[in-house]
Amino acid sequence: MPSSLRVVPLGGLGEIGKNMMALEYGDDIVVIDCGVLFPEEDMPGVDLVIPDITYLLENAHRVRAILITHGHEDHTGALPYVLPRLNVPVYAPRLAHGLIRVKLLQHHLLEDSELEVVEPGYPIPLGSFEAEFFRVCHSIPDSMGILIRTPVGAVLHTGDFKIDHTPVDGMPTSLGSMAKLCEGGILLLLSDSTYAELPGYTLSERVVGEALHRVIAEAPGRVLVATFASLISRMQQVFNAAAASGRHVALVGRSMLDNVNMSIQMGYLSVADGLLVSLSEARRLEHDRVVLLTTGSQGEPTSALARIANQDHREISIIPGDTVVISATPIPGNELSVSRIIDNLFRQGARVLYDRVAFVHVHGHASAEELKLILNLTSPKYFVPVHGEHRHLLAHTALAKDVGIPGENTFVLEDGDVLEIGEDGGHVVDSVPAGHVFVERNTLWSSDSPVLRERWRLSRDGVMVVTMKVDEFTGLLADTPEIVCRGVAQPTDITGLAEKVGHAADVLLEKASIEPDVWAATKAKLDQLVGELVYKETGRRPMIVLVATEAP
């Protein structure tokens, strides 16, 4: 029985400890978070990316629970894919719990799942572990960090957090509670590195509230505000600003409606009676009495804002004089989509305010000074920066060094690394499978499948389907091959190309055999021949699919 604590980040696609983190001691494993990643540009057709949980499945009998820090998709979204194979209790703070319930219901998994609400301050026994949640501020209410007591010492995981002294929901990051939890000493700190590169402090949500108040009060016509459907504090600020200006608010977009309704029911949003109206009611009001709250702040093509920008939304068109506020910063990769939407909104006569020109968004993660505050408050023996790309983790270790944590006690891990902390210190001792898996509709497929490479090639060069009929008597072609192209920037002369292919094929077939037992080899040679000929004639390498029929 090992007397060491093992820390294993899983499945973060390089942003370790973002989506899933495992802690092990003896016979017990607890998992922190269970999220998805959204596919990047070079993963076309993929809907979601989830962690590869091979390691957990191999140790399924030891997994005690999944602990969820907050309700964002990159911390909860993989549960519907993981729970059917690893049915363990899930502990989540109230809002996350509500969002997860909805998700499991949609996947018909709710009945078989064990889903518990956690309140901060109540210890949860989990084998040799004990978990206690504490409040932090983030861009979704009810975000938590977790203290996990282990026989080796206490582990403090910050969750995703910032230190906001004037948060909209009135519940600041609970530094007092954290200090109390740290009284016994912290063995290991796992802290959010997203903005470790940025000096100073992250601004408070209140700043955006003030900006929104001004914009909504002064707008000559309608105001459309686009924001994340989970950014509930931003919605509260929009509601407050609208009410202060005597405007009504209509919600646009399914997820916006669902989230607002749930948040009101659960008490996370407070809305004056009569403030919210339906879209059709809003259309009957004076323009300067209307705020529309919509999805699409990341330029998502199917979102309401994108469709409005493309003049493709069944119910809403831009009216010159509209003010559009894009209350978000584009996540890297989304900049082009958002730029195009902004341009198209301007073209239709809207005035558009976005982060580059107005103070309409602050993000939900700590900057360097806040991270140093946490490092000092917890004063951990060991430090593992999490929730960041490699350069963010490195920036965070520089902060740790600044506050005096020795370099040999700081570990920059990759997914699958096993960090062991015991009597003789901390060392990375092993490496376990920790890749990722693609989700596409109902199919899960491994990231080492050739499918992505094929799609990439198809997208650049298209496909050529070459149909050849081999005459079973002569062993040569019965006819000129037919070529069908898709996604190929047509060379001037497909017929000429087909004839060349036919001649070259006949030359090969004269020497090759079409006997059934060697036909596969012959076909492979034909395939290669066609590819080389196409490249020679066109300079491109479309994927070639050779259909050769009537082989005896």
Place this chain on the structure above:
Amino acid sequence: MPSSLRVVPLGGLGEIGKNMMALEYGDDIVVIDCGVLFPEEDMPGVDLVIPDITYLLENAHRVRAILITHGHEDHTGALPYVLPRLNVPVYAPRLAHGLIRVKLLQHHLLEDSELEVVEPGYPIPLGSFEAEFFRVCHSIPDSMGILIRTPVGAVLHTGDFKIDHTPVDGMPTSLGSMAKLCEGGILLLLSDSTYAELPGYTLSERVVGEALHRVIAEAPGRVLVATFASLISRMQQVFNAAAASGRHVALVGRSMLDNVNMSIQMGYLSVADGLLVSLSEARRLEHDRVVLLTTGSQGEPTSALARIANQDHREISIIPGDTVVISATPIPGNELSVSRIIDNLFRQGARVLYDRVAFVHVHGHASAEELKLILNLTSPKYFVPVHGEHRHLLAHTALAKDVGIPGENTFVLEDGDVLEIGEDGGHVVDSVPAGHVFVERNTLWSSDSPVLRERWRLSRDGVMVVTMKVDEFTGLLADTPEIVCRGVAQPTDITGLAEKVGHAADVLLEKASIEPDVWAATKAKLDQLVGELVYKETGRRPMIVLVATEAP
């Protein structure tokens, strides 16, 4: 004969007046710039995007010249595709002239082209126009603006510019010359809107020079600096900083070598004897005596820096202790590539400095205060913001309004708009063809071709080639169809799918005819049937290519 001046932006893919601008008076047309755009993410497989010059071809007999403001690709890159069809004289400043010569040589067009060097201050008669170039600062030496005298009044085009009082080449934007040119009054100003959104002034190149000096002097090991191969002033700063620290410089990447050689020959770069060494010589030096100057600052996958980051460069590997400076800001769309490169360099033990964390780049376009300076200096009657996306043009018009140019004399144009300025003021009177054309290897294809849509679909859902053999006697299938997939996230059971397709096809074939004259219609129905069945079984819509053989 019209007595109006006509202004027609062409082919900017929404960034009007970036790549090509036409000015017309009576029988004369002059064209300003002739550039390419680089393809965006949703244009896979496309090499370049060039303006559609239909309008110019229809009026070829009136085109007097193409005037080039500076040597960047987005102002010169389309010349090899335009000149064969519109062989008119090209006037360019010296460095651009040199770069264009190389380009035309590569395309075997130099002999038939008329390519002239222009010096600032010498008027060039072009029909009813007269063009005079003047110096501006930009991120490539020898950048010019152009004053064009017309019978209606003078047009001033800024080219791409910033106002840098301490430029590396010692040639500031020539405000004195500009003032002199404006003495007769400026009818129309066309000014660079790229950074109209940004308040204040753009920093001088000198700031980067100082940062580079410090970084290169203090680096413990080798320094690799990645920058644009055309950013010659940056190269000069790297050479200066290397020399000051007693380091040698080796060049990495074909375009870096070519550009440096040309710039030295033409006198745009001054290099102390012995400063430059070959890569193999550099490898024999002490690490703290080496600077490597390389391409790849935009994350281009085939660039030297990308290959070094991927451990794929034949001659250079990262040595822990290396300092890498990415002396550029990612162009929108390139952020992910650059992030990955940074992370991979860090992983190999390099220390990486990039714009987010260090002062290692300034851009080459004017910010708001400089743009207002130009607006006041020129005091134009009419104003057309150019070289920006729609929101940039709008931001620039706000600046024009601030300095007192009436809104009705300011025009935000789209490609193809014809702005007419005459005795009765300025109006957009017409619209001409002004789209864009894709270049792929040696093929030019129209942007309304279905190829891009096909590629997009192939990249998301792949292709299924379904081969059916129809028995000419029974009119039904002779065998179960064969299905070959590429880029399809495999459904569990291809064989089962093939059988279902076969059955459904037989049902259709029983009722349909396979007579030759209606076979096409039957085949179309089969195609549709297969698509619907595949969607029903898999939830995906791969491109279906149906090969149906032995139809009588």
